[in-house]
Amino acid sequence: xxxxxxxVKKVFTQKSARIDTNKGExxxxxxxxxxxxxxxxxxxxxxxxxxxxxxxxESEGINRRDFMKWVSAxxxxxxxxxxxxxxxxxxxxxxxxxxxxxxxxxxxxGNSEALLRSSAPTVDDLLFDVLSLEFHETLQAAAxxxxxRQLEEAVEHFKGKYLLFVEGAIPMANDGKYGTIGASGxxxxxxxxxxxxxxxxxxxxxxxATFGGIPAAAPNPTGAVGVMDLVKGKPVVNIPACPANxxxxxxxxxxxxxxxxxxxxxxxxxxxxAFGYRIHDNCERRAHFDAGEFxxxxxxxxxxxxWCLYKVGCKGPMTFNNCxxxxxxxxxxWPVGVGRGCIGCSEPDFWDKYAYExxxxxxxxxAPTGGVEKTVDEFGLGLLTATTIGIGLHAVASAIAGKxxxxxxxx
Amino acid sequence: xTPIMRTIHWMNAICMVVAVAxxxxxxxxxxxxxxxxxxVDKYVMAWNRWGHFIAAIIFDVxxxxxxxxxxxxxxxxxYKKILPTKKNFIEFCEVFFNLMxxxxxxxxxxxxxxxxxxxxxxxxxxxLVFMLLTGxxxxxxGLGSGHSSIGAWWPWILHLSTDWTLSVxxxxxxxxxxxxxTMYLLIMWVMCHIYYQIWRTIFWQEGDIAIVFSGYKFxxxxxTEDK
Numbered sequence: 001x002x003x004x005x006x007x008v009k010k011v012f013t014q015k016s017a018r019i020d021t022n023k024g025e026x027x028x029x030x031x032x033x034x035x036x037x038x039x040x041x042x043x044x045x046x047x048x049x050x051x052x053x054x055x056x057x058e059s060e061g062i063n064r065r066d067f068m069k070w071v072s073a074x075x076x077x078x079x080x081x082x083x084x085x086x087x088x089x090x091x092x093x094x095x096x097x098x099x100x101x102x103x104x105x106x107x108x109x110g111n112s113e114a115l116l117r118s119s120a121p122t123v124d125d126l127l128f129d130v131l132s133l134e135f136h137e138t139l140q141a142a143a144x145x146x147x148x149r150q151l152e153e154a155v156e157h158f159k160g161k162y163l164l165f166v167e168g169a170i171p172m173a174n175d176g177k178y179g180t181i182g183a184s185g186x187x188x189x190x191x192x193x194x195x196x197x198x199x200x201x202x203x204x205x206x207x208x209a210t211f212g213g214i215p216a217a218a219p220n221p222t223g224a225v226g227v228m229d230l231v232k233g234k235p236v237v238n239i240p241a242c243p244a245n246x247x248x249x250x251x252x253x254x255x256x257x258x259x260x261x262x263x264x265x266x267x268x269x270x271x272x273x274a275f276g277y278r279i280h281d282n283c284e285r286r287a288h289f290d291a292g293e294f295x296x297x298x299x300x301x302x303x304x305x306x307w308c309l310y311k312v313g314c315k316g317p318m319t320f321n322n323c324x325x326x327x328x329x330x331x332x333x334w335p336v337g338v339g340r341g342c343i344g345c346s347e348p349d350f351w352d353k354y355a356y357e358x359x360x361x362x363x364x365x366x367a368p369t370g371g372v373e374k375t376v377d378e379f380g381l382g383l384l385t386a387t388t389i390g391i392g393l394h395a396v397a398s399a400i401a402g403k404x405x406x407x408x409x410x411x
Numbered sequence: 412x413t414p415i416m417r418t419i420h421w422m423n424a425i426c427m428v429v430a431v432a433x434x435x436x437x438x439x440x441x442x443x444x445x446x447x448x449x450x451v452d453k454y455v456m457a458w459n460r461w462g463h464f465i466a467a468i469i470f471d472v473x474x475x476x477x478x479x480x481x482x483x484x485x486x487x488x489x490y491k492k493i494l495p496t497k498k499n500f501i502e503f504c505e506v507f508f509n510l511m512x513x514x515x516x517x518x519x520x521x522x523x524x525x526x527x528x529x530x531x532x533x534x535x536x537x538x539l540v541f542m543l544l545t546g547x548x549x550x551x552x553g554l555g556s557g558h559s560s561i562g563a564w565w566p567w568i569l570h571l572s573t574d575w576t577l578s579v580x581x582x583x584x585x586x587x588x589x590x591x592x593t594m595y596l597l598i599m600w601v602m603c604h605i606y607y608q609i610w611r612t613i614f615w616q617e618g619d620i621a622i623v624f625s626g627y628k629f630x631x632x633x634x635t636e637d638k
Contacts, residue, residue, distance in 0.1 A: 353584040
C-alpha cells in the first residue's frame with residue numbers, strides 16, 4: 001500500500017510534499033553506521049591543509065564548550081537526532097579533507113560576505129584555516145594568470161571529489177557575452193559547464209545562482225538564469241536567499257562530509273532541513289498575525305509593540321526558509337526581528353513577485369493582462385466596472401427595445 | 412431545479428459571500444482590531460481564516476456533488492447540453508441572439524435549461540474548481556510536516572491534486588495572484604448571472620426567478636398562444 005502510494009506520489013507531486021523530521025530509529029542507526037565509516041575513511045586521508053580545528057578555535061578564544069554548543073545547534077539544524085553530535089563534531093574537524101571550489105558569476109559577492117560572517121566557530125577560521133577552499137576569487141591572494149592556474153590545478157587534482165559552490169546568475173543573452181572571465185574570454189556559461197563537469201556536486205548559493213535573482217528580474221536584459229537550468233546530470237543543491245544563510249552553506253558541507261551525499265532536497269532542489277517550512281510558521285510575531293494585530297504604518301503603536309508586519313508588506317507566509325529559527329549574523333537577528341517585513345528573497349522570481357515592500361493589495365505587480373503595471377485589485381475593479389457598464393447598457397437598451405417589441409405585438 | 416440543486420445553489424451563494432469577505436481580509440486585513448484584549452483572546456485573523464476555510468470546504472463538497480449531478484442526475488444531465496452537436500450549437504446561438512436583440516427573436520425552447528445557460532454555469536464551475544485547487548495549494552503550505560489533524564493522507568491528497576499549479580503559475584506567489592484574480596472573475600460572473608436571471612424574468616415573462624426558490628417556472632404554451 002505504502003509502496004504504491006509512493007509511486008503515485010512520485011508521478012504526480014513535487015518532491016517537496018513532506019518534511020520528515022523523524023525518519024525512525026532504523027534509518028538513523030543505519031545512517032549513523034554509514035557516517036562513522038565515512039568519517040574513519042576521511043580520517044585516513046591526508047589533510048589537504050595541515051591544520052587542527054581544535055587548535056584553531058582555541059586560539060580564537062572559543063572554548064570546547066562553546067564549540068559543542070555550536071555542534072548541537074548545527075546537528076539540530078540538519079534535522080539529525082542528538083546521537084549524531086559526536087559525529088558532527090568529528091566531521092567539522094575533518095572539513096579540511098573535502099575540497100571546495102567557489103566560483104563567482106553575475107552577482108554582488110553578497111554570499112561571500114555572508115559566509116565571512118558565519119556563526120561560531122567564525123568562518124574566517126573555517127574558511128581560511130580549516131575548510132579546504134581551493135579557489136575563491138574574492139578571498140584568495142592569487143590574481144590574474146596565477147589565479148587561473150590555481151583553479152586548473154584544483155580541478156585537475158580533485159577531479160570528481162570537490163564541491164563546486166556557484167555564486168551568481170549566468171547571463172545567456174547575446175551568447176553569454178555579458179559575462180566573461182580572464183584573458184581567454186570564456187563566458188560564464190562555458191566556465192560553469194567546465195567547472196561543474198568534474199565536481200562531486202554543485203551547490204548554487206544565493207538567489208542569483210539558484211533562480212536568477214535580481215539579474216533575472218524583468219526585463220532581464222542579460223537573459224540571466226540559475227545554475228539548475230543549465231547543469232544537468234549532476235547533483236545540484238540550491239541554497240537561495242539574498243544572501244544565503246551561511247549556516248545553511250556550512251550545513252550542506254557538513255552533511256557532505258558526514259555522509260558523502262547531498263542532503264534531501266525539495267522540488268526546487270533546496271535542502272529540506274533549511275527550506276521545509278515557511279518563515280511564517282516559526283515567526284516570533286505569528287501570534288499577532290492570528291490575533292489580527294498589524295503594524296499599520298512605521299512607528300505606530302503596533303510597531304512599538306512588535307505586532308505582525310503583514311500589512312506593511314511582509315511576505316513571510318509565502319516564503320520558505322529557516323531564518324526565523326537560525327537568524328543571521330551569528331544568530332543576532334533577522335529582518336522581521338528588527339521590525340521590517342520579509343521580502344521573500346529566497347523564493348523564485350523574488351524581485352518581481354515579492355520584493356515590493358508593500359502588502360499584496362498595494363503592490364504594483366503585473367496584471368495577468370500583461371504589460372501594463374497594475375495591481376490585481378485595480379485590474380479586478382476595472383473588470384467589475386466594465387461588467388457593470390455592460391450590464392447597464394444592456395438593461396437600458398432592453399428597456400427601450402423591449403417596449404418596442406410589445407408595441408409591435410399589439411399592432 | 413430539484414430541492415438538492417436549490418440547496419446547493421443557496422449554500423454556494425452564502426459560501427461565496429463569506430469566502431469573498433474573509434478572503435479580502437486575509438489578503439489585506441481591512442478592518443482594525445485595536446481591541447484592548449491580549450492577542451490570545453481576540454484571534455481576528457484566525458477567525459477570518461477559519462471562516463474562509465470552512466466556506467471553502469463546503470464549496471468543495473458541493474462542487475463534488477454538482478460534478479456528480481452534472482453527469483448522473485436523474486432529471487436533466489447538463490453535460491448533454493454542452494456536447495458539440497449541431498443542435499446544441501444552434502440553440503446556443505439562438506439564446507445568445509435573443510439576449511443581443513433584446514428578446515425580439517426567440518426561436519428556442521425555454522421550458523428547460525438551454526445550451527447557452529449550461530455553458531454559462533459550466534464556466535462558473537470551472538472557475539470554482541480552479542479556486543478550489545489554487546486555494547488548497549496555498550493552504551497546504553502550512554502542512555510542511557506532511558501531517559494534519561486528520562492524518563497524513565490529507566496533505567498527501569492536496570499535494571497530489573494541486574502541486575501542478577506551482578509550475579503553471581510560477582511558484583506560490585503566482586498561485587496566490589491567480590487565486591485573487593479569479594475572485595474578480597467570479598464576482599463578474601455573479602453580477603452577470605443575477606442580471607440575466609432578472610432580465611429573463613422580465614422579458615420572457617415566464618417567472619424564471621422562481622426556479623431557484625420554488626424549483627419551477629411557467630412556460631408559455633405555444634399552441635394556446637397561437638389560438
